[in-house]
Amino acid sequence: MRTQIKIYTILALFSIFLALLVYMYSGEKQYKGEIKNYEIFVKSSSKLVQLQHKWSDKSEDKKLLKKIKSRFKPSSSVQKGNLQILDFNNLTKNNLNRIGKMLLNSDLTIKVIDLKKQNDKISLHVEVQI
Amino acid sequence: MSFFSGHKKQTIFITKDFHKKLTEKCDLILSPEFYWTRKVSLNVNFSYEVKKMASSIFEGILPAGSFEYKVFTLFKNEYIIIAYDIQKIKLELESMGMDMSKVDKIYTLQSEFLKDEISLHVNEKFGVATVDGVVVYLPLKFLESSNSLENILEDKRLSSSYIYSYQFQKISVKPTELNLIIWIFLLLNVVAVLNVVKLEKNRNFLEEQKIAFIKENSLPATSFQIKSMQGELLEVNKSQTDLRESIFYIYKFKLGKRESFKMIKFEKNALSYTIKLDNKLRENEFKKYLLKKPTSSINIERKL
Numbered sequence A: 001m002r003t004q005i006k007i008y009t010i011l012a013l014f015s016i017f018l019a020l021l022v023y024m025y026s027g028e029k030q031y032k033g034e035i036k037n038y039e040i041f042v043k044s045s046s047k048l049v050q051l052q053h054k055w056s057d058k059s060e061d062k063k064l065l066k067k068i069k070s071r072f073k074p075s076s077s078v079q080k081g082n083l084q085i086l087d088f089n090n091l092t093k094n095n096l097n098r099i100g101k102m103l104l105n106s107d108l109t110i111k112v113i114d115l116k117k118q119n120d121k122i123s124l125h126v127e128v129q130i
Numbered sequence B: 001m002s003f004f005s006g007h008k009k010q011t012i013f014i015t016k017d018f019h020k021k022l023t024e025k026c027d028l029i030l031s032p033e034f035y036w037t038r039k040v041s042l043n044v045n046f047s048y049e050v051k052k053m054a055s056s057i058f059e060g061i062l063p064a065g066s067f068e069y070k071v072f073t074l075f076k077n078e079y080i081i082i083a084y085d086i087q088k089i090k091l092e093l094e095s096m097g098m099d100m101s102k103v104d105k106i107y108t109l110q111s112e113f114l115k116d117e118i119s120l121h122v123n124e125k126f127g128v129a130t131v132d133g134v135v136v137y138l139p140l141k142f143l144e145s146s147n148s149l150e151n152i153l154e155d156k157r158l159s160s161s162y163i164y165s166y167q168f169q170k171i172s173v174k175p176t177e178l179n180l181i182i183w184i185f186l187l188l189n190v191v192a193v194l195n196v197v198k199l200e201k202n203r204n205f206l207e208e209q210k211i212a213f214i215k216e217n218s219l220p221a222t223s224f225q226i227k228s229m230q231g232e233l234l235e236v237n238k239s240q241t242d243l244r245e246s247i248f249y250i251y252k253f254k255l256g257k258r259e260s261f262k263m264i265k266f267e268k269n270a271l272s273y274t275i276k277l278d279n280k281l282r283e284n285e286f287k288k289y290l291l292k293k294p295t296s297s298i299n300i301e302r303k304l
Helices: A002-055 A058-072 A093-104 B047-057 B086-095 B149-155 B166-170 B175-216 B223-251 B280-291
Strands: A076-080 A083-091 A109-118 A121-129 B010-014 B026-030 B036-041 B068-075 B078-084 B103-108 B119-121 B126-131 B134-139 B260-267 B270-276 B299-303
Touching: A002 B175, A002 B223, A058 A083, A058 A093, A083 A093, A093 A109, A093 A121, A093 B223, A109 B223, B010 B149, B036 B047, B036 B134, B047 B068, B047 B078, B086 B103, B103 B166, B119 B149, B223 B260, B223 B270
Parallel strands: B010 B026, B026 B103, B270 B299
Antiparallel strands: A076 A083, A083 A121, A109 A121, A109 B260, B036 B078, B068 B078, B119 B126, B126 B134, B260 B270
16 A cells, blocks of 8 residues: 555656646746747837937937027027927027037927028027927 | 446455455455454544554554554544555465465455445355444354345445555565655656746746836837837938938038028928029039939928
């Protein structure tokens, strides 16, 4: 009887071991798939993160707008929703070049630019998304 | 009974007077002459607790030998304990001329008629009967019934409480070797369980990393949302980059002293401008310059 109990114990332990092996094999396979999916996810998301950093991170934009406003004193500065509207009248050519370079070299999302020259007077209307 | 042939294995009741030869595979039921039986009343709930005390219960009663015990619950707190030495039983059966290779399983009479009140004759002199819960082998004069045990055994369905099985005896492995195999499998199972735990931990860690990455970069939860957001931002990226490239390109055109841009306007993805040029030749030069401009998503309208 003792032999019988021991043999049954061995059979039970062997069955448990087999079940664990099967579970480990399928789990390992699943885990490898999950790692691959994670890598694909990180890779595709990194592009989004990069774009978000460039076009959606508004903290740098706000700093730049503050700089432009303090340096070139716009004749009007209005915020409408998520739009910052700036109007500059009687701009000198030099200031226009500076503002232009600052705007175009930045990551500001420019919605509208309206530049007019009348009787040697330069006016600039800019709408940027913030 | 063989499932396919429908042939029932014979069950033979064995006393110490048995002298027939076994011709085919059969199960044996031993008479109480081969083992010791005790009925006890103990205030315990489980038979395994009784089994632990079995050797002390039989102390001073059993002869020298390697005894094993089986405990049967009769009623609540009432147990029947059987003590047997399977090696001695086998030797005895062999000395009676029995071919042990023809014996499949060995049972005790007690286990097969545990809760039955029986009174059956075995041969012309002896019979078996239940006396106060214990099945005993006794002279016929103490019995009233004329039923034969042999007839009952023909249709008797045997229990799983056998004390010997040929199948298990065939396995010629020493008990110490069996113990070793048990320990090896236990160890293997422990290693496997640890691996499973480690695997689960790794999977959880990966999931946590994904959640942390999503949280850190304020990403949407699904890849569909990520794709849609990425599409939108790629459009913004293209239009904003093209706008800048277009303005820089037209500004690179060298203007004369009296030439100038009168107006530049960008709205709704369209760039328009008015330029004042000296003459037709200059206008043609400017047109040619614009034709060399790389393709862009910005619509350019011009007034000369």
